[in-house]
Amino acid sequence: xxxxxxxxxxxxxxxxxxxxxxxxxxxxxxxxxxxxxxxxxxxxxxxxxxxxxxxxxxxxxxxxxxxxxxxxxxxxxxxxxxxxxxxxxxxxxxxxxxxxxxxxxxxxxxxxxxxxxxxxxxxxxxxxxxxxxxxxxxxxxxxxxxxxxxxxxxxxxxxxxxxxxxxxxxxxxxxxxxxxxxxxxxxxxxxxxxxxxxxxxxxxxx
Numbered sequence: 171x172x173x174x175x176x177x178x179x180x181x182x183x184x185x186x187x188x189x190x191x192x193x194x195x196x197x198x199x200x201x202x203x204x205x206x207x208x209x210x211x212x213x214x215x216x217x218x219x220x221x222x223x224x225x226x227x228x229x230x231x232x233x234x235x236x237x238x239x240x241x242x243x244x245x246x247x248x249x250x251x252x253x254x255x256x257x258x259x260x261x262x263x264x265x266x267x268x269x270x271x272x273x274x275x276x277x278x279x280x281x282x283x284x285x286x287x288x289x290x291x292x293x294x295x296x297x298x299x300x301x302x303x304x305x306x307x308x309x310x311x312x313x314x315x316x317x318x319x320x321x322x323x324x325x326x327x328x329x330x331x332x333x334x335x336x337x338x339x340x341x342x343x344x345x346x347x348x349x350x351x352x353x354x355x356x357x358x359x360x361x362x363x364x365x366x367x368x369x370x371x372x373x374x375x376x
Contacts, residue, residue, distance in 0.1 A: 190367070196348070202232065208359055212240040220245050227241065228249075237249060248268055248270055272301055273288065274301055296325075297325060298325050299329075318344075330352070332353055333349055
């Protein structure tokens with residue numbers, strides 16, 4: 171089995187970014203949705219020194235031209251489309267080279283219907299991301315779809331949904347290419363807990 175990618179999302183401070191970078195976190199995520207408690211400005215992110223980490227910008231309702239401008243301003247490597255964007259938008263934003271597109275398994279009663287939606291996006295995404303709830307994010311809980319392990323994703327996917335030290339062991343063999351950590355490794359919205367991040371990494375890496 172190849173090594174799991176680890177993404178820490180919702181970063182709002184340079185100190186937390188540096189800590190994640192020092193721990194070898196693969197993907198650092200920044201939320202540009204204004205109503206999110208973890209919102210951060212592209213200009214601020216762009217002012218922070220970038221080293222080996224890959225930067226991911228999370229977008230919900232932005233227009234394509236806004237996203238393209240933010241990519242340059244914040245020094246992004248990948249973009250996470252978290253607003254149910256269509257295939258044309260994914261393709262326009264960089265498709266299989268750049269796009270992580272979010273899907274919500276709880277929208278579907280049958281695994282076949284979920285698989286059909288995934289298949290429609292297989293050529294316009296680099297990664298998929300599976301999240302809890304039926305839209306948006308930040309639900310702080312695991313995905314409640316009993317059939318999810320039956321889904322054979324046509325693209326590598328990241329698994330999100332309230333992941334932290336108390337539940338991370340249960341998803342290590344889920345088939346995901348990576349794990350997306352946010353609320354489950356925080357002391358408060360947008361403030362990462364170094365202790366919780368280290369506990370997660372120790373479980374994953376041991």
